[in-house]
Amino acid sequence: MLHLQICQGTTCYVMGAAQLASLAAQLPEDLRGRVRVTGCRCLGLCRDGAFGGAPYVTIDGEVLAAATIDSILAALRARLQEAHP
Amino acid sequence: MRLHNESDRVKREVLARVARALFAEKPEALDRIPLQMRPKGQPFSRCCLYKDRAALRYRVMAALGFRGEDETDELRPLAAYAAAVPTRTRNPEPFISILTEGCSACLESQTTVTNLCRSCLARPCVGNCPKQAVHVKNGRAEIDRERCVNCGLCAKACAFHAIVQVPLACADACPVDAVGKTADGLVAIDHGKCIRCGRCQAACPFGAIMACSQMADVILKIKRGRRVIALPAPALAGIFPNDPAKLTGALLKLGFAAVYDVAAGADETARREAAELTERLRAGAAFMTTSCCPAWAETVRRHLPGLAGYVSHTPSPMRLAAEMARADHPDAVLVFIGPCAAKRTEATFYGDPDHVLTAEELGAMLIAADIDVDACDPAAPTRAGSRAGLRFAVSGGVAAAVGAHLPDSGAPKPYVISGLSPKTIRLLATFAKTGKAPGQLVEVMCCEGGCAAGPCSFEEPARAAARITAQAAG
Ligand code: FES
Numbered sequence: 273m274l275h276l277q278i279c280q281g282t283t284c285y286v287m288g289a290a291q292l293a294s295l296a297a298q299l300p301e302d303l304r305g306r307v308r309v310t311g312c313r314c315l316g317l318c319r320d321g322a323f324g325g326a327p328y329v330t331i332d333g334e335v336l337a338a339a340t341i342d343s344i345l346a347a348l349r350a351r352l353q354e355a356h357p
Numbered sequence: 358m359r360l361h362n363e364s365d366r367v368k369r370e371v372l373a374r375v376a377r378a379l380f381a382e383k384p385e386a387l388d389r390i391p392l393q394m395r396p397k398g399q400p401f402s403r404c405c406l407y408k409d410r411a412a413l414r415y416r417v418m419a420a421l422g423f424r425g426e427d428e429t430d431e432l433r434p435l436a437a438y439a440a441a442v443p444t445r446t447r448n449p450e451p452f453i454s455i456l457t458e459g460c461s462a463c464l465e466s467q468t469t470v471t472n473l474c475r476s477c478l479a480r481p482c483v484g485n486c487p488k489q490a491v492h493v494k495n496g497r498a499e500i501d502r503e504r505c506v507n508c509g510l511c512a513k514a515c516a517f518h519a520i521v522q523v524p525l526a527c528a529d530a531c532p533v534d535a536v537g538k539t540a541d542g543l544v545a546i547d548h549g550k551c552i553r554c555g556r557c558q559a560a561c562p563f564g565a566i567m568a569c570s571q572m573a574d575v576i577l578k579i580k581r582g583r584r585v586i587a588l589p590a591p592a593l594a595g596i597f598p599n600d601p602a603k604l605t606g607a608l609l610k611l612g613f614a615a616v617y618d619v620a621a622g623a624d625e626t627a628r629r630e631a632a633e634l635t636e637r638l639r640a641g642a643a644f645m646t647t648s649c650c651p652a653w654a655e656t657v658r659r660h661l662p663g664l665a666g667y668v669s670h671t672p673s674p675m676r677l678a679a680e681m682a683r684a685d686h687p688d689a690v691l692v693f694i695g696p697c698a699a700k701r702t703e704a705t706f707y708g709d710p711d712h713v714l715t716a717e718e719l720g721a722m723l724i725a726a727d728i729d730v731d732a733c734d735p736a737a738p739t740r741a742g743s744r745a746g747l748r749f750a751v752s753g754g755v756a757a758a759v760g761a762h763l764p765d766s767g768a769p770k771p772y773v774i775s776g777l778s779p780k781t782i783r784l785l786a787t788f789a790k791t792g793k794a795p796g797q798l799v800e801v802m803c804c805e806g807g808c809a810a811g812p813c814s815f816e817e818p819a820r821a822a823a824r825i826t827a828q829a830a831g
Contacts, residue, residue, distance in 0.1 A: 280598060280731075281731065282597075282724065282728065282730045283723075283724045285597075285720075286369060286717070286721070286724060287366055290816045291817070293817075313729075318727075321377065324374075338366070
């Protein structure tokens with residue numbers, strides 16, 4: 273089971289994390305039951321002017337910057353592919 | 358639903374970078390923003406890196422509150438614009454600015470026959486056109502532009518989906534037909550018709566319709582030690598995913614000297630509006646409309662003068678909250694903060710509060726100051742509103758709050774218009790014409806769902822409304 277964490281800190285939320293929350297409710301068919309989606313507090317990645325990369329998400333700890341629903345789904349599928357080619 | 362979109366992200370990043378430069382008192386950093394956001398060797402979104410940077414320069418100008426249209430010297434440093442901010446005595450009005458570099462000159466909304474047309478025997482496109490604008494020529498349907506009224510019936514009737522209606526995002530979003538095109542195909546706004554609702558701005562996929570922000574004025578006044586007071590709209594409690602007490606704490610941390618919740622003004626609006634309604638009905642009026650939505654006020658002024666006599670004279674929650682803050686602090690700088698575009702025009706018209714910030718601009722300021730709302734200490738506003746005041750942000754909430762001040766039996770019936778559109782505006786016009794409405798208190802909200810769905814926000818309207826409803830329920 274992969275763990276997708278969507279940062280809910282202010283920077284990420286303002287920069288687009290609000291639009292990523294729907295992922296938790298409606299994962300596409302092929303990912304259901306294979307990904308756990310949670311929110312988390314500011315990951316600390318946005319500080320000191322690094323807000324340009326927000327919203328940040330992590331997949332099993334690995335950071336994905338400027339995340340969009342598309343880029344998240346692609347990263348999740350690539351991971352699952354690697355694990356079970 | 359507000360879709361995640363790159364154009365919003367770029368807009369907010371520009372605002373945050375501008376805020377950061379101003380908070381740090383490093384105006385020279387402003388001129389670097391286009392280069393930092395589009396560095397050499399990285400992908401670009403328009404035809405080339407240089408056009409992207411040119412567009413970003415105009416976004417920085419708008420973030421500083423200047424219209425690209427007024428530019429006389431293309432080499433004037435952005436830092437020079439920032440230096441001019443403190444000398445500005447009026448807020449930009451109209452506040453919309455067109456980014457010519459961004460406008461892609463999309464097709465004028467029209468109905469077009471594609472080459473899927475089979476020139477069939479039935480020809481429902483020809484038969485169903487109410488204007489006899491469709492003819493078949495050379496084995497394909499053709500639409501006579503002079504006659505077509507863009508009703509789309511031919512497109513609906515075609516069995517092959519061969520006819521499409523090409524949308525024009527900005528113009529289609531406008532409820533009052535104020536958005537059109539120049540001879541070059543670029544977007545043009547008729548400011549005489551425009552009700553300031555901000556929908557075209559939110560709808561343009563190129564981010565080519567921008568608002569001149571007052572954020573720089575607010576930041577510089579905070580930096581110069583002025584007493585700057587925040588008047589957060591009830592909608593903010595739904596737009597930020599945080600405990601509202603922490604949001605108050607965040608505003609104080611940002612440098613605001615005090616916080617007066619606009620919900621406190623809303624309570625007063627509701628009380629006065631109930632008294633006004635009772636008085637008007639007693640005097641024989643058939644109905645009264647609410648007055649708090651500034652885009653609605655502009656709609657009446659510009660498009661429905663016949664309804665002017667039916668609109669409540671009670672000041673909006675923003676104005677009454679400003680009165681409360683002004684009474685306590687006569688020399689302070691008052692700043693309304695909400696998801697609304699049109700509040701800028703209302704504030705400029707009445708002269709108080711001094712400035713209007715959007716939820717997005719507040720978000721950008723928090724980002725720039727590295728303030729995470731969740732990590733802030735909870736704080737209480739100087740004036741807080743009731744739960745009924747909070748519900749002003751959701752359609753039906755104003756009517757409910759006013760109703761709560763009226764007697765239980767024989768109370769006036771509310772009628773709620775949630776969202777101005779050509780259709781609801783036509784309906785409202787019939788109220789003016791006939792002097793009758795389906796209720797005695799007509800609540801009008803320009804944004805469908807109410808202020809929680811305002812255009813200058815980063816939250817999904819449904820989620821913002823749900824949060825407010827939950828908080829108001831306790
Ligand atoms: S808000 Fe997401 S990393 Fe700070």
